[in-house]
Amino acid sequence: MAISDSTAQRYTAQDPDVRLMLQVRDDNAAAFEELMQRYQSRLVSLMTHLVGRRDMAEDLAQDVFLRIYRARKRYVPGSKFSTWMYTIANNVASNALRGLARRKEVNLVGRESGELGGNPLAAKALAASGLMPTRLLDKAELSEVVKIAVSALNERQRMAVLLNKFEHLSYEEIAEVMQQSPSAIKSLLSRARANLREVLEPYLEQGAKV
Amino acid sequence: MNPSQQQLERIVAYLDGELPAEESAQVEQQLAADEQFRQQLQGAERAWAALDQLPMASVADEFSRTTMDMVVDAARRKVEAKTIALPIQRRQRGTAIALLATMAVLLGAVVFRVAWQNPNRRLLADLPVVQHVDIYSQFRSVEFLQELDRRLSEAAPLDSAEGEQLQAKLAEFQFVSAVDNREDWLESLPADDKVSLRAKFNRFHELSIERQSELRELHRQIEAADNRGLLLRTMFRYQQWLNGLPQSKQFEYRNLPTSDHARGVASEMKQAASEHRFEMTAEQIQDVFRHVRPHIQKVVRKKQKVFDQNLSKMSPRERRHFQSLSKHEQAMRSYQLAIKDSPEQMREFIDVIAEALPSEMRDTFRQLPPWEKFNLSRSWFWRARSQPGNDRRSVAHRHSGNIPEQELADFFVELETDEKERLLALPREEMQRQLKRKYFGRGSRHDRLRRSDWDSRLPPGGPRPDGWRRDRRDQSGPPPRGLRGGPRFDGELDRRPPRGVE
16 A cells, blocks of 8 residues: 655654664665664564564564565555564564474464464463462462463464564554454454453452562 | 444454544544443553563573574584585585675674674673663653753753753763774773773672663663754753762652652752752852952941950950951951841942952842842852961862861851751751752752742842841750751860851
């Protein structure tokens, strides 16, 4: 879809990252490095929670930056820079997850329904961790349980949750990143939250040691 | 979609702030009325908040280095591919446009590679954050600046000199934020500033990777804010004020929750701005006291007999000390003793001072509450007492806030007992700071809290009756040594004024 001049001007005025990206378009290496410095940790975090492996997450984040560099000459600001970057990240992560699923390196059976009972992975993981809800968890243990709860979400729910919670993207922006409608994102997030609550509630009721 | 799913969507959208105002109001009504609905919402909120426990990755410098290597490598391959293709393209198409486009890509890639070789590359990429690392480290979020700006703009507008200074800083911030300007700016820096920038760069890289990322994000948020000009002005004002604060106090503020942090800082900054109106140089104080001196001499002459009697009652040590003072200082001390128990004479003294003040200060001074007039007069008196011709105290030092320890100790001795006890209970650094503030006539928070008490005890328009007097407990001498936070008071016994002179 063509981006109008007024849209491009609006985003250029509002978003300092868009201004940096326009300088990257003009082959400014310092601007590229500044963008990278701003987003690298967040991107690696996002990828780590998406694919579950730190080494792979770093490779994928580097791939995202490389794609940004390669796409620089075609860049026209049609959204916030972060929205554009997470769209690339979403594509990169989806491809990687598909590849992993084909090679069966990880169990990526996601659930489209909100029923946790449909996903034996989560229940198994929780049982294996030994972190049973009957006792008080310390912070590290709670962090582990939360990690398991997030990894038990399906890929789309996980992506939407991470973008919403940690990148503070609105439903509309998440919809743009994931190429869906805002109402679909609304449903997706509510199902994701229901799933998270189902796994986490017993632990949260017990409370955590600090 | 079943009703429970619909309800959950509403709850989630409400929590995410994605509901229109009307629907939000409906949710709030339901929350107030429906216990089950409330529990459902709280459950969803708890689970969402638990995600904060998810560990976040931090990325070492190695990551950005290898990524940039990959990018530069991609650029190199592009150059090679285009270079190989160039003769073919020329032969096949023979068009100038294709040639130009190819050359542009080549040039871009080469520029990228050259920039990557720049030894200041890391500094340039983080320059605005590095340049402001000290102030960025003092607060956690842009909300702090928003809140501080709101509170400061209500009551402490900028004066024109301060405004100009901040404007210059703002211009520099904006200049350095633009990537293209950075190299030139760096080049134009004087050698001293380069050294200082290098130190900041080192400080920045001594921070944890997570903290570095937080500071970058803070900078990004400030840059993206609609009211960034205002926020930056507030930030620079805050920085200026912080410079006069001891490390321990800075630490204390940094660790407060955002709203408490902003409230505390705003309150102190407003107080400082109000005090600024009565700041005088040592020369100005001497001018004021040139006018006050005839009054002082008159009072001292009248009380001469009493002074002589009391001098003979002093211990030999006290007498030796008193006699070692300059004539000027002897007169000033005698005057101080003469008025210390007389509210009427104190009021007269304050009136004489008010009359002698520079015209632009006089009316404002007269409108101050008595306790504040007293604080200021006492401070000016102290600063004038040892001048001129006293080589122990440097005027320049005093004006810069670098008061000789002995003078501060003297000043401390003459404070009231409860005030001394309060100061002694503070950490040493904070005690010194508050004592200096008092010395310069600046009220502490404690003074402000007590102002109604003071005002009620003062005669109308006059200072508090026991303004300079030390009570019986004080007669025993200096504050105890070795107390936590106490300053050193070497030889303070000798410095106390003679006792019992009326």
